[in-house]
Amino acid sequence: MRNWILSGMFLLSSGAIASGGHGDHGGGHSPKVPLSWEILGSQDLQAGMVRFEFRLLDAKTSQSLSDQDLVDTHEKKIHLLVYDKSLNEFQHVHPEFNGSRWSVDLSFVKNGDYKVWIQGQTKAGVDFNLSNNLKVSDGEPAWPLPPGLKDIRSGGDGDSVATLNNQKISNGQMAMLDLVLTQSNGQPSEVTPYLGAFAHVVAVPEDGSTLIHVHPMEGAVPNKGMLHVTFPKSGAYRLWIQFIDRNVLRTVPLSVKVN
Known part of the structure; x- marks a missing residue:
């Protein structure tokens, strides 16, 4: 079983270049690789069902990576995770490659600022963990901020x-x-x-x-x-x-x- 453990050495902020992330249990490094991603369409979204599309790119050549360039990690080529700034809204879905781009349906009810991540591994054994920002409007009022989390086990x-x-x-x-x-x-x-x-x-x-x-x-x-x-x-x-x-x-x- 492959465990993805993203600890301090693996964590990437928004817009960062992939430098490893889905290590085996107990940690480990992947070699650095210049991967980036391009969201197709606006990052300002309307609430409801949204077709979210993007390209995964070799940042040096701008060549698009397809499903043939990736391996399955926990049964999927890419794991896409979304949460809002209040940390109440959450989605974990799996985009598919349609020949020119990756796409997946996302459902938004609440307004607010969201973070979206894509995770996976190339055939060369390089893990990627890339993020970007989204904004949702025309839905239900956003959750109050800040999150104010307590220890609830x-x-x-x-x-x-x-x-x-x-x-x-x-x-x-x-x-x-x-x-x-x-x-x-x-x-x-x-x-x-x-x-x-x-x-x-x-x-x-x-x-x-x-x-x-x-x-x-x-x-x-x-x-x-x-x-x-x-x-x-x-x-x-x-x-x-x-x-x-x-x-x-x-x-x-x-x-x-x-x-």
């Missing part, structure tokens, strides 16, 4: 519950967090792999500037896993826990404080 979506242990987390040090998945009635979740992993965990600091995407290891029992993750700086982080319970994809928001 257990939460649910009405049917399933995700719980992290209360281990103290220090910046720059790998944390080992037990992840327990249950049904809302307290019974163990019926977990099956999601994109080749026990679960997917995306973590973002309150300022939204960086992103961690990691995959917990399976535990001794089917509904428990172990999350190894390094938070590069102190402060509050939003976590989105994604897993399949009873054949339904669940997305549970939690938050942690990092000392």
